[in-house]
Amino acid sequence: MITDVEPIITARFDQPDAHTIDGYERTGGYQALRQVLASWSPARVAEEIKDASLLGRGGAGFPAGVKWGFCPPGVWPRYLVVNGDESEPGTYKDRLLLERDPHQLIEGVLIASYAVGAAQAFIYIRGEMALAQERMAQALNDAYARGYIGKNILGSAFSIDVVMAWGAGAYIVGEETALIESLEGNRGMPRLKPPFFPAAKGLYMQPTIVNNVETLSNVPWIVRHGAAKFTALGAEASKGTRVFAVSGHVNKPGVYEVEFGVTTFRDIIMDPAYAGGIRDGNQLKCFIPGGASAPWFFEEHLDLPLEKGTVDRAGSMLGSGAIVVMDHTTDAVKACMAVVRFFAHESCGKCTPCREGTTWLERILRRILDGYGRPSDLDLLMDVADNISPGIAWPPKQTTICPLGPSAVSPLSSALGRFRGEFEAYIARAEAARAEQPVVLAGAHAHAHDHGHDHDHDHDHGGHH
Amino acid sequence: MARLTPENEILAREIIGRYPRPKSALIPLLHLAQEQDGYVTDDAMAHIAELVGVTSAEVLGTCSFYEMFKLHPCGRYVINVCTNIACMLCGGDELLHHAEETLGITAGATTPDGLFTIEAVECIAACTEAPALQVNYRYRYKVDNDAFDSLVDDLRAGRLNDEIPPHGTLARVRQHIPDDKRAFIVSPEEAAAAGEPAWMHAHETPSVEGGA
Numbered sequence: 001m002i003t004d005v006e007p008i009i010t011a012r013f014d015q016p017d018a019h020t021i022d023g024y025e026r027t028g029g030y031q032a033l034r035q036v037l038a039s040w041s042p043a044r045v046a047e048e049i050k051d052a053s054l055l056g057r058g059g060a061g062f063p064a065g066v067k068w069g070f071c072p073p074g075v076w077p078r079y080l081v082v083n084g085d086e087s088e089p090g091t092y093k094d095r096l097l098l099e100r101d102p103h104q105l106i107e108g109v110l111i112a113s114y115a116v117g118a119a120q121a122f123i124y125i126r127g128e129m130a131l132a133q134e135r136m137a138q139a140l141n142d143a144y145a146r147g148y149i150g151k152n153i154l155g156s157a158f159s160i161d162v163v164m165a166w167g168a169g170a171y172i173v174g175e176e177t178a179l180i181e182s183l184e185g186n187r188g189m190p191r192l193k194p195p196f197f198p199a200a201k202g203l204y205m206q207p208t209i210v211n212n213v214e215t216l217s218n219v220p221w222i223v224r225h226g227a228a229k230f231t232a233l234g235a236e237a238s239k240g241t242r243v244f245a246v247s248g249h250v251n252k253p254g255v256y257e258v259e260f261g262v263t264t265f266r267d268i269i270m271d272p273a274y275a276g277g278i279r280d281g282n283q284l285k286c287f288i289p290g291g292a293s294a295p296w297f298f299e300e301h302l303d304l305p306l307e308k309g310t311v312d313r314a315g316s317m318l319g320s321g322a323i324v325v326m327d328h329t330t331d332a333v334k335a336c337m338a339v340v341r342f343f344a345h346e347s348c349g350k351c352t353p354c355r356e357g358t359t360w361l362e363r364i365l366r367r368i369l370d371g372y373g374r375p376s377d378l379d380l381l382m383d384v385a386d387n388i389s390p391g392i393a394w395p396p397k398q399t400t401i402c403p404l405g406p407s408a409v410s411p412l413s414s415a416l417g418r419f420r421g422e423f424e425a426y427i428a429r430a431e432a433a434r435a436e437q438p439v440v441l442a443g444a445h446a447h448a449h450d451h452g453h454d455h456d457h458d459h460d461h462g463g464h465h
Numbered sequence: 466m467a468r469l470t471p472e473n474e475i476l477a478r479e480i481i482g483r484y485p486r487p488k489s490a491l492i493p494l495l496h497l498a499q500e501q502d503g504y505v506t507d508d509a510m511a512h513i514a515e516l517v518g519v520t521s522a523e524v525l526g527t528c529s530f531y532e533m534f535k536l537h538p539c540g541r542y543v544i545n546v547c548t549n550i551a552c553m554l555c556g557g558d559e560l561l562h563h564a565e566e567t568l569g570i571t572a573g574a575t576t577p578d579g580l581f582t583i584e585a586v587e588c589i590a591a592c593t594e595a596p597a598l599q600v601n602y603r604y605r606y607k608v609d610n611d612a613f614d615s616l617v618d619d620l621r622a623g624r625l626n627d628e629i630p631p632h633g634t635l636a637r638v639r640q641h642i643p644d645d646k647r648a649f650i651v652s653p654e655e656a657a658a659a660g661e662p663a664w665m666h667a668h669e670t671p672s673v674e675g676g677a
């Protein structure tokens with residue numbers, strides 16, 4: 001269903017000066033903060049966000065208000081960390097929120113920090129996003145100058161410093177415990193949960209709330225308009241609006257804020273108001289519904305609503321709001337390779353099934369694509385996958401410290417499950433070539449070796465190919 | 466082979482002062498070193514280690530994990546061509562191939578004149594603008610071969626100097642917290658001693674108190 005809702009967090013995207021403090025103040029900016037500091041207790045703020053059932057927008061979809069309540073009572077200091085590491089393939093919305101409306105995020109950070117009692121807040125922006133960092137640094141400087149951040153904010157008892165931190169190129173740092181390691185100045189390797197749930201033992205082993213950029217950008221609106229107005233939008237557990245990036249083989253790739261829970265995949269992919277259908281009048285082959293970690297969807301899933309529970313039950317996830325559409329001309333083996341290679345490249349190397357498994361998946365796929373595949377390779381791929389993600393279930397069973405390893409299995413089980421014939425065709429061609437020219441086999445070995453990443457060296461977490 | 470300049474050392478101390486623990490400043494300080502020299506030198510890492518109070522091996526340990534940090538000189542312009550799924554579907558591999566042919570180097574290499582380095586990179590969060598690339602982390606969207614060629618011409622001729630600084634410089638605006646506005650940046654131990662923040666019971670009504 002296509003509904004005509006006013007955008008909540010992308011409302012200022014067409015306002016050219018929205019990233020400036022004047023542009024933000026002119027359009028209601030910092031009113032929610034004033035309102036909170038004038039008359040709301042921290043507990044009331046937390047209640048309001050809980051009532052809004054604001055689901056986290058970073059991937060896991062956990063309710064933000066509930067998370068804020070997980071800090072152990074009486075343990076101080078607490079910290080608040082914003083996850084602006086956006087790098088899940090297909091995901092493109094946090095960068096826009098940072099570049100176009102940085103004050104909206106800052107206001108959300110301040111209100112959240114007030115609610116949880118944070119001693120300091122950090123906005124961690126992906127290293128590669130120079131403009132987002134520039135806009136955020138300026139926005140923070142301006143917000144300090146006008147008394148929205150710092151000592152005794154707007155004359156109240158609320159005091160906090162908000163510091164911009166930035167990364168240096170590593171997808172895994174988007175995982176919240178790896179992000180905390182990075183913020184402590186370490187290699188960005190995830191910590192084991194339990195015991196290191198950030199809300200209990202996070203930054204400097206203190207209670208830490210980690211939230212996504214989009215999640216916190218919703219907070220000022222919820223405070224100003226009330227949770228009831230937020231929950232009036234959406235369906236089931238998925239309330240408010242959500243921002244989706246629709247990319248790939250569509251007529252109008254774009255970033256669209258739609259009503260959560262009711263808009264369907266068909267609406268957002270096919271409707272002229274959004275992505276406008278498959279390019280060149282082609283047929284849909286498949287689509288990734290929620291970022292590279294998500295199992296793929298097909299024609300029969302088009303009428304599912306963009307609703308967390310529904311999509312989970314259908315065997316995938318909305319993840320980070322990244323819809324990547326492939327038309328019938330797409331080579332499924334190549335597409336699979338692009339995603340699997342990503343995970344092999346980005347594995348931090350801490351767990352054996354992920355480090356070795358993803359590397360082998362990439363190598364085997366590489367040799368299939370290069371024309372050296374063997375008939376046993378498809379079973380071998382699934383066997384390796386099963387060692388990373390036992391039973392290849394959804395949601396995955398984990399043999400690893402974080403979900404990155406099992407994520408690499410999603411594209412493989414999807415592509416191989418649905419388009420096995422395409423893999424077999426590559427292998428049949430390889431077999432035919434081998435029958436004509438048996439000597440090629442030696443080349444296959446050398447080739448596969450050349451392209452592999454050497455994870456045995458403790459140098460970087462994977463090299464460029 | 467440079468340590469941080471006196472001006473950059475002042476900046477480094479200011480950055481360190483924004484964190485509860487000095488080591489947290491490592492990544493920003495490594496960026497500062499890379500901004501100064503175009504890559505991260507051994508001397509800069511030793512200097513950063515002194516400033517932060519860790520060994521230079523620990524600095525290298527952090528530095529070597531992150532792909533943006535270069536331990537050797539690279540081109541004045543680092544061109545990152547996205548080859549991940551959304552760009553791949555829309556011609557990212559072909560764009561990379563064109564870039565390699567045009568500049569006469571393969572991904573990962575630098576042109577002999579030291580001007581350009583090409584890298585094949587994973588998703589850069591511009592998926593709806595595919596195929597996309599970055600030059601020193603500044604975006605170019607929907608890049609076709611002609612657009613790539615004129616980009617290279619413009620960079621060579623210095624026409625983009627205002628928009629695209631040499632490799633190493635990210636944001637050209639730095640955060641600065643004036644001393645009289647600073648709230649409370651102290652170590653976790655000191656913060657623990659201070660206990661519950663002052664505002665936690667602001668505007669409390671008795672009914673809410675029971676729940677808190």
Ligand SMILES: Cc1cc2nc3c(=O)[nH]c(=O)nc-3n(C[C@H](O)[C@H](O)[C@H](O)COP(=O)(O)O)c2cc1C
Nearest residue numbers: 056057058059083085086087174175176211212215
């Ligand atoms: C491998 C991996 C990568 C992740 N990358 C991101 C990311 O780039 N941005 C993000 O907000 N969350 C990311 N997450 C999810 C975070 O761990 C965390 O759940 C999220 O930041 C919490 O914020 P939210 O509750 O507001 O969604 C990632 C998780 C995993 C396992």
Ligand code: SF4
Nearest residue numbers: 348350351354400402
């Ligand atoms: S699953 Fe992979 S990325 Fe995650 S901690 Fe283990 S090795 Fe690192």
